[in-house]
Amino acid sequence: MKVLLPEILEMLWEVWEQNPGAEVYTGGTDLLVKLREGVTWPPALICLERINALRQIWEEEDTVVIGAGTPHTALIRHPLIQVEFPVLVEALKVLGSPPIRNMGTLGGNIATASPAGDSLPALYVLNAEIVLTDAKGSRTLPIHEFITGPGQTGLGPREIITGIRLKKTAPYTVSRYEKVGKRKAMAIAVASLATCLRLSPDGRIESARLAWGSAGPAIVTSPEIETAMSGQPLTPELLRGLIPAVEREVSPIDDIRATAVYRRKVAANLFLRLSGISEGGASA
Amino acid sequence: MKRDALPNQPRPLQIGEPIPRADAPAKVAGREHYAVDYYAEDMLWAGVKRADIPHAVFRGINSEEAEKVPGVLAILTAKDIKGSNRQGVARKDQPVLVDDRIRHRGDGVALVIAETREALREAIGKITVEAEPLPGVFDMEEALKEDAPWIHEDHPGSNILLKGHITKGDGATAFETCTHVVKATFELPYQEHAYLETEAGWAITEEDETVSITVSTQTPFRDKMEVAGALGLPMDKVRIIAPYCGGAFGGKDGITVQSLLALAALRFSGRPIKMWWEREESFIASAKRHQARCRYRLGADATGRFIALEAEILYDTGAYDHLGGAVMALGLEHAGGPYRIPHTDLKAWAVYTNNPVGGAFRAFGVAQATAAMEQMVDRIAEKVGRSPLEIRRLNAVRRGDTTPIGVTLTTSTGIGRCLEIAERHPFWRKRESWKAKAGPFRKRGVGVAAVMHGMGYGPVIPDTANAKIELTSEGSFRVACGVVDMGQGNAHTFLQMAGDILSQDLSRLELVLPDTAWTLPSGSASASRTTYTYGNALIDAANLLKERILKRCADLWMVTDPKELALVPGRVRHLPSGRETTLAEVAAFMDETERTTVAHYRAPQSPQLPDLEPNLRLHGIPHVVFSYGVHIAGIEVDLLTGAVTVEHYLAVNDCGNILNPQLFEQQVQGGIAQGLGYALMEEIPVTEGEMKTVNFSTYLLPTFLDVPDMEVIDAGGNEPTGPYGLKGIGEIPTSGPLPAVANALFDACGIRLERFPMTPERVLSALEGNRP
Incomplete structure (x- = not known):
């Protein structure tokens, strides 16, 4: 099976175009389980882990934007996330195990859309907004609208989650x-x-x-x-x-x-x- | 003198020192080659098509589509087997490949050989099984009924593989004289061995027609006989090589891939062939700890002295014997624990069903019996109003007492000392204040279990080992070890013994792992007998060699008394003069045959209970040497979720004299961790013979966070028959955790479960007052 590693988003759209039916992943902690079980066996895999733009965390006025490819461990250790969104840090700390937290990403946990996904309840209470991007541009959906059922999301064809927007609020007790x-x-x-x-x-x-x-x-x-x-x-x-x-x-x-x-x-x-x-x- | 003080001077290994195990660096660094790690250029892959039908008359397979898969070289069935096509230790009832009857879903029906693993998988998926389904038997009580479908037609009488009934004193009639009587039933789950290295190996038929099988096994010499018998090969044409095992715990005490690999290798002479079961296949096809049902009744007088015990234990051995008879017998022998009970009526059955195969697993039938008995002891303690340690001290066996099956204890018996140490321990003494500190919605409890485990094969099967040690021409010592180290550390202990006797450091000691062509038969790595039996043989062999070396040196130096000479690292020293020579020089003066010594050892076998049914004696009752222990668990129960957290764990052990405290601690802690899994989370739900958890995403093992710090205390015993006073330690720690945690759960919340493990859901349900 071919594994493609685009380094910028523009390259992603290109290789995806050339490899229809490819599955996209970042840490692979969910995908590898499915591959092993034979639940999915795509012609190619596109790995997003080298796209730096997906691994950034920045502030836009009253909002913190988390790149969807940020691994859980990086979020747990990030001072801004620790201060602003301790509930998310608490949730990520009990997700899987250290190796899974090192590989797995916030975007991936959302895309898998399991009712058991540990980041999700935290993202719901924080009213997270999901930034979705395809070759033509980006759109934003509240998380509860994005996730439509177990394993089901509003992700369009050849669209990926690029970011998670969290509004800073007055601190919770x-x-x-x-x-x-x-x-x-x-x-x-x-x-x-x-x-x-x-x-x-x-x-x-x-x-x-x-x-x-x-x-x-x-x-x-x-x-x-x-x-x-x-x-x-x-x-x-x-x-x-x-x-x-x-x-x-x-x-x-x-x-x-x-x-x-x-x-x-x-x-x-x-x-x-x-x-x-x-x-x-x-x-x- | 100054030289000896330098830090890098060789330091001879000595008994009693906590020396880090010699096998650790290579294992930790990933350099150790396990059976699964072998690859070769022109290697073929072999794999098995499993029946996936619980019970049926086998008619054959349809392999037309599978044969078309590119890279598939052969698809073999029972028809290609020239020998008996039967394997098993006590009763040879398990086919290599099914020939007449499918008896459980994991039965192999065809062997596929392919150029690649991918082709192998694809071909196996395309084989279909032709069979006429038969009604299945999935419950032990059902299997015992007269009209139950008969699983082995050639087994006389019924689905009872083996049963045992032992009475002592007045048996159950003595309950009439008891002041306190308690009664309970316990349902104990399957447990998976869950070794890291699944069943694996590789084989090749050499030019001289010897089939060499390198395999992850506990039993190389027995494997040789089994493969030869099942495939109709001369014994001298089968060679088994057993590298370090990537875990076994009893699961590789018997044939897994061996005969299948040999069958494939015979077909493609000269080509290496590998078999490696995936985790799911390992679950489906391998033996597990027997699920068991225990019915117990225990009676005591007004002071809490045990008077009478009645026990009925059913072990579900599944489709095949696979040591199930021996497991049952050991459980029966230990049904009453380490207690003086004058009147007993003890029954046990190993029952055939169409469920997964029950077989050998660390603590071998004793884990189930102990789980039941130790909870009964607590029930009596509660009725009488005595503390759990007090009631155990009151009833614990002493040397000279008879066990619940009537065997007089003639060897070291340290349960009393273990109980005294436990009782003095600060955690026990301060338990009430510790319990009082539970947070909101939480309760704490402390529970006790006493454990006992017999060592070796019992009174009939010779429990022997043959050690071989060689002084090499380079002047180092090579220990040829015919018994497997499956991870428990016995290989290192052997080096430590040889090093102590020969006064050598690790750099001058080599170990040859089991190979039926080079090492000598030394039995299985099992039954808590590995270090005891082989160690005793090795001590003799090493002393013999030492004596020979010193005598030869005495001759060379014209010294009258060899006692004037001593071995030091790499050298022989004449003590009065300080004159030295290297061991390499000494070796040069010795003929090759002189440089090797061998010694045989046979463990003591009990002459007691001569009237016991011969078949029970054959299956191992009674034993001579027993290890003992006391476990204390401090737990916290979350009343909102039912989750049990083990916060403290303490194990006091009488395993004789400890040769290496570090290895001892590792063995005990590993056993406790495995026992906590059995207590809290490990189980395999089975419906119509089908397992619902076949990998580690649903079959849960304890993680680091689920296991507390464990305090391991040596009670300081000494068993004169053991090598340097040692007794078996491999199995006994596994039996303690389930009853200790269950008793702690009662102490915390006043609830007792009937069905195990103690999952949060079962605990919460019991907390809500539901029937357990």
């Missing part, structure tokens, strides 16, 4: 990502929850952003729950009262890793865990 897998590393999330909370000095929730992974065909968010939390003190009673809503919002499946019953229960319990955040608590 709490930024956390909790993942439940069947072991502590190299595990696919059985359920996960990304949470950003802004608490007032007296412990009231000024704003809440929540996103569950592995709890439905796509990442699950709930404006209803977020609204219900707003203005309330963060207490176990508040969270307990909202558990029926969580159980309603999620629609998990049975598979070899866990039953839907367990996933639903844990999705609610992860929510309940937020009550453990101490008053005025720093990000846990």
Whole structure:
């Protein structure tokens, strides 16, 4: 199988044109699994890892733009990402294992569009926008519009993800990502929850952003729950009262890793865990 | 004198020192050649078409399409096999390639030989199997029913491969006298060996018609006999070469690729042929730890003294024996653990089904029995109101006591000492304050398990080794080791023994790995007997050689008493005068045959239980030498997810005298890690004989983050029959973690599971009050 390594985007469009049916990848951490299983066997592979423009991180006014080919490890170590988007860093820290985090990229995790993708709940709570580019130009879609189902996205033919745009906001008091897998590393999330909370000095929730992974065909968010939390003190009673809503919002499946019953229960319990955040608590 | 103080002076290897293993650098750097690492210019590839039908009458294959694949050279079936086409250690019931009946999905029906691996894969995919499906048997209890389909028609009577029944004292009637009685059932899962190196090797038929097979195996000499028998070859025409194994854990205790490779090599004489199972094939075709069902009843008096034990253990041996009878027998012998129990009624069965093959796996049937028994002990402790260590101390066997099957313990018995050390350990003493520090939504618990493991082949099969050591013409020593090192480190230990006796450093010691053409038969790398048995032989061989060298030197120097001479690194020294000569010079004065010594050792075999059913004795009951241990696990349970985190782990061991503390620690820690996998996550769901997890994306092994720091304590034993006082250590650590964690789970949350492993989902369900 031919592997092509364009070094600039213009070259990419050219080699893609010459190799219709080629599959595009960067780190290969998802693609290689599929190749080994024979799920896909394209005539050629186009690797994007040498396109420098895809590995940059820069600021545009109130927005940070992350090149889609940035490996997870680079993001975890990046001071700007650590300061502005700790929830994303938390999520990437538990993605796969060190070698996978070194190879895998943020764009790749989005393109795979698995409901278990660890970066996705964080990107949902951060209202990420996905920059899509083809030979003719670029367009931008909110992540929840880009991902349309398990493994399904709005990616056009011969189009790639080039960037992820994250708006800087007033800092959250709490930024956390909790993942439940069947072991502590190299595990696919059985359920996960990304949470950003802004608490007032007296412990009231000024704003809440929540996103569950592995709890439905796509990442699950709930404006209803977020609204219900707003203005309330963060207490176990508040969270307990909202558990029926969580159980309603999620629609998990049975598979070899866990039953839907367990996933639903844990999705609610992860929510309940937020009550453990101490008053005025720093990000846990 | 000053010279000796220089740091780079050769330092003779000495027993008891934590010397880093000699095989480590090459392995870590990737220089070591495992069986899987061999490639040659004109090498062919061989591979197997698997039946993927659980039970059927085999009619043949359709290989028309496969034969058309470019690069395919031959497709062989059972018809091409001239010998018995049967393999197995106790019962030869497993075909090399199916000839009459398909008995599990992993059965091989055809052998394909191709120029490339790609052509091989494509051709295998194009072969279809012609078979008449038969009703399958997938549950052990079903298999025992009178009207169950019969899996081996030639096996007299039923689907019971082997059963054992041992009673002691008044048997189960003694329960009438017990104050406390507890009863429980345990369902234990399959466990995959999950060695890094899957089954692999290469073979070539030499000009003299010898088939040389280089293979990842634990049993080179037995392989030679099995291949010869199955393929109808003279014994002297099969040669097995066994490099370091990339892991085995019992999974390579028996034939994997050997006969298939030989069959291919016979067809294409002179050409090297390689076989290398992919991970999925390894899952489907290899043996696993038997899934088991244990029913236990334990009774004690008012003080907690054990009175009666009843146990029924069913082992699912799947389609073939594959040491399943021996696994069952060892489980039966250990069913009651290291305790004094006057009255027992113990039963075990190894049952044929159409499930994956159950076979040898580190802790060989004992892991299942211990998982059950140790949780029973905790249940009694709870009823009586005594601490888990107290109840164990009260009932632990001492030398001179009889085991639960009635064998008098005549060798070192250190369980009592292990319990005392555990009880004094700070983690145990301060456990309540540690438990109290669990965070919100979390609970902590501490659990104990006592373990015991018999060593060697038992009373009938000779447990022997033959060591050979040579003084080379260059003046170094070459140890010819006929027993495999599958990663546990015995090869290094042998060098350490030879180095100690001969006073030589590592640079003057060579090791010849097993090769049936050069090394001597020394049995399998298994049964916690490898270092014990071969080590005893090697000590004799090395002492013999030392004596011979010193005597020859005494003759040369006209010294009356050879005791005036000593071996030092690379030299012989006359102690009174300080005169020296190099070992190379000494070698020059010796004939080639004189420079080699050999010694034979046979491990002690028990004369006890003479009335035991002969077949059970043949399968290994009873043993003479036992190792002991006490494990303590400190766990934290997440009440919101059911996840169990093992935070602390402590293992106190009586494995006799420790020859190399570093290797000892590695063995114990590796066993604990494997045991924690068994306790917490490893399982293979099987439906209609089909495994639902066939690679490491769904069959989960513990990672570094899932295993805590493990404290390994040597209780300081000494077994006089062992080499330098050593006892077996390879298997015993694996049995402890499951019951220790299960008991800790009860201590933390008051729940007990019936089905294992203790996955977050099962734990959470039990926390919610569901039936386990």
